[in-house]
Amino acid sequence: MTRWTRRPEGSNWGEFGDDDQLGRLNLITAERRLAATREVREGIAFPLSLPLDFPRGEYALGPRKPPVLASTPLGHNHRFLPTVPDVVSDDLAVLHLQYSTQWDSFAHHGGVFDLDGTGEPAICYYNGYRADVDVIGDPAGSVPPHADALGIETMAQTGVQGRGVLVDLERAVGHERVAVGYEMLAEVMAEQHVTVEAGDILCVHTGLTAIMLDLGDDLTQEKLNSCAVLDSQDHRLLQWITDSGLSAIVADNLAVEPFSLDPAPGAESVLPLHTHCLFKQGIPLGEMWYLADLAHWLREHERSRFLLTAPPLRLPGAVGSPVSGVATV
Ligand code: UVW
Numbered sequence: 001m002t003r004w005t006r007r008p009e010g011s012n013w014g015e016f017g018d019d020d021q022l023g024r025l026n027l028i029t030a031e032r033r034l035a036a037t038r039e040v041r042e043g044i045a046f047p048l049s050l051p052l053d054f055p056r057g058e059y060a061l062g063p064r065k066p067p068v069l070a071s072t073p074l075g076h077n078h079r080f081l082p083t084v085p086d087v088v089s090d091d092l093a094v095l096h097l098q099y100s101t102q103w104d105s106f107a108h109h110g111g112v113f114d115l116d117g118t119g120e121p122a123i124c125y126y127n128g129y130r131a132d133v134d135v136i137g138d139p140a141g142s143v144p145p146h147a148d149a150l151g152i153e154t155m156a157q158t159g160v161q162g163r164g165v166l167v168d169l170e171r172a173v174g175h176e177r178v179a180v181g182y183e184m185l186a187e188v189m190a191e192q193h194v195t196v197e198a199g200d201i202l203c204v205h206t207g208l209t210a211i212m213l214d215l216g217d218d219l220t221q222e223k224l225n226s227c228a229v230l231d232s233q234d235h236r237l238l239q240w241i242t243d244s245g246l247s248a249i250v251a252d253n254l255a256v257e258p259f260s261l262d263p264a265p266g267a268e269s270v271l272p273l274h275t276h277c278l279f280k281q282g283i284p285l286g287e288m289w290y291l292a293d294l295a296h297w298l299r300e301h302e303r304s305r306f307l308l309t310a311p312p313l314r315l316p317g318a319v320g321s322p323v324s325g326v327a328t329v
Contacts, residue, residue: 003128004115010242011280013127020127021154023106023282024247028162032199036163039305040328046294048310049101049324055212055288057219064096097152098320101209103312104285105155107135107147107319109271109278125150126282135319146317155284156314156321162247164308164327165200168192168295169228170207177226179258181234194304198245201308203291204230209252210292224254232257232273241273242281249277250286250310250325286310286323294327303329 007013016026053066060066074090098104110125123131129149132138137145169180172188180188189195196202206227212219230251231237241249249256257273269275277283298304310325 003124003130006113006115006117007128008111008113008280010238010276012242012282013280016282018127020282021106021129021150022158023126023284024245025155025158025160025282025284027199027245027247028158029199033162036161036307039163040307042329044297044329046297046306046327046329047324048289048291048294048327049322050209050213050288050290052095052100052322054100054209054216055219055224056217057215058221059212059219059224064099066099067096068094070094095322097313097315097318097322098287099322101288101290101323101325102286103152103155103160103310103321103323104274104278104287105147105150105152105312105319105321106278106282106284107150107152109274110135111269111275111279126279145319147319148317151316152312152318152321153314153316156312158311159309160248160311160325161307161309163197163200164203164250164306165194165196166203166205166291166295166298166304166306167194168205168299168304170205170295171299173228175207175211175226176228178228179231179233180228180237181231182236182240185230185237185240192304193302196244196246199247200245201248201250201310202244202246203286203289203294203308204228204249204251204253204256205291205295206251206253207292208254209288209290212288213290227253229253229258230256230273232271232276238273238276241276241283246283248284248286250289250291252289252291253287255287256285286325289323289325294329297329301329 072090076089106126134149208227312321
C-alpha cells in the first residue's frame with residue numbers, strides 16, 4: 001500500500017516496494033553475501049563491541065544510562081532442590097538500548113513532511129510509515145512505545161551479514177576533530193585503496209571508542225569531542241552516500257556526524273546525516289562500535305575488506321539495539 005503521494009527530496013522511498021522496511025539492506029543479496037565470505041582468508045575474528053557499560057565518565061551523565069543488572073527471583077547461586085547439586089544463576093537487565101555500541105533502526109529517526117500535499121505535514125519515517133499508526137508512543141510517555149513497523153526486529157530478521165569495508169580516518173588525521181566531507185573522504189579512500197560497492201557496509205574508524213575504553217571513568221567532554229566525524233553539512237558527501245549503493249554506515253564515534261543542540265538558524269535537521277540515511281534512504285547507522293583492533297590489523301596487512309556479521313537483538317517494537325558484531329578477515 002502506498003503511504004504517500006509526495007516523497008522527500010533526495011529520498012528513495014518506494015524503490016524497494018511500497019511496504020519495504022529494509023531500505024538499502026535489500027542490496028545485501030545472496031551473491032554479495034557469498035562474495036563477502038571470500039574476504040575470509042585467515043580465519044581471524046575481531047569482536048566489534050565495547051563492553052556495554054562503556055562509555056563511562058562524562059558520557060554516563062547523559063540521558064541514556066549504563067545497564068543495571070539484577071537477579072530474577074531465581075537469584076544467583078540458587079540451588080533448585082536441596083536433594084540434588086544443580087545450581088543456577090539468572091539475570092535481568094535494565095538496558096538503555098542505545099547507550100553503548102548500537103544499531104539505529106529507521107524507526108529511530110524520522111522527519112516532518114507533507115506526504116499528500118494537503119498542507120498538513122505528518123510526523124513520519126522511512127517510506128512514509130507514520131507516527132501514531134506505525135511507530136506508536138507520545139513524547140509525554142502516556143502511551144507505551146512500540147514500533148509496529150521499521151523496528152529493530154525487522155533488521156534482525158535479515159541477519160545483517162555482508163561485506164564490511166573500513167576507511168581509516170584515524171590513520172589519516174589522528175585524533176584531531178575534523179569534519180570529513182566528500183573531498184577528504186575520497187582522498188583518504190584513494191590513498192588507502194578503499195572502494196565501496198553496492199551492498200557494502202561502510203565502517204568508519206576514528207579511534208574514539210578506543211579512547212573511551214582507555215580512559216574509563218576519566219573520559220571527559222573534551223575527549224568525547226575529539227576524533228573525526230563525517231561532515232553532514234556537505235551535500236556532496238550525502239549525494240555520494242546515495243550514489244555509492246552502500247547498505248549501512250557504522251562508526252566508532254557517538255553519532256557518525258557532529259551533534260549540536262544549537263543548530264544554525266534555518267537548518268533542515270539537527271542531524272542531517274541521520275535524516276539522509278535513516279529517513280530518506282533507508283540506510284541503518286551503527287554508532288560507538290569498537291573498530292580499533294580490526295583497523296590496526298587491516299592497516300598492517302594493507303587490507304580494507306572483511307566479512308561482517310552484526311545482527312541486532314530481535315526485540316519486537318524496539319527502535320535501536322546493542323550489537324556485538326564480528327568481523328572475520
Ligand atoms: C545521538 O546520540 C545524537 O545519536 P543517536 O540518537 O543516533 O544515538
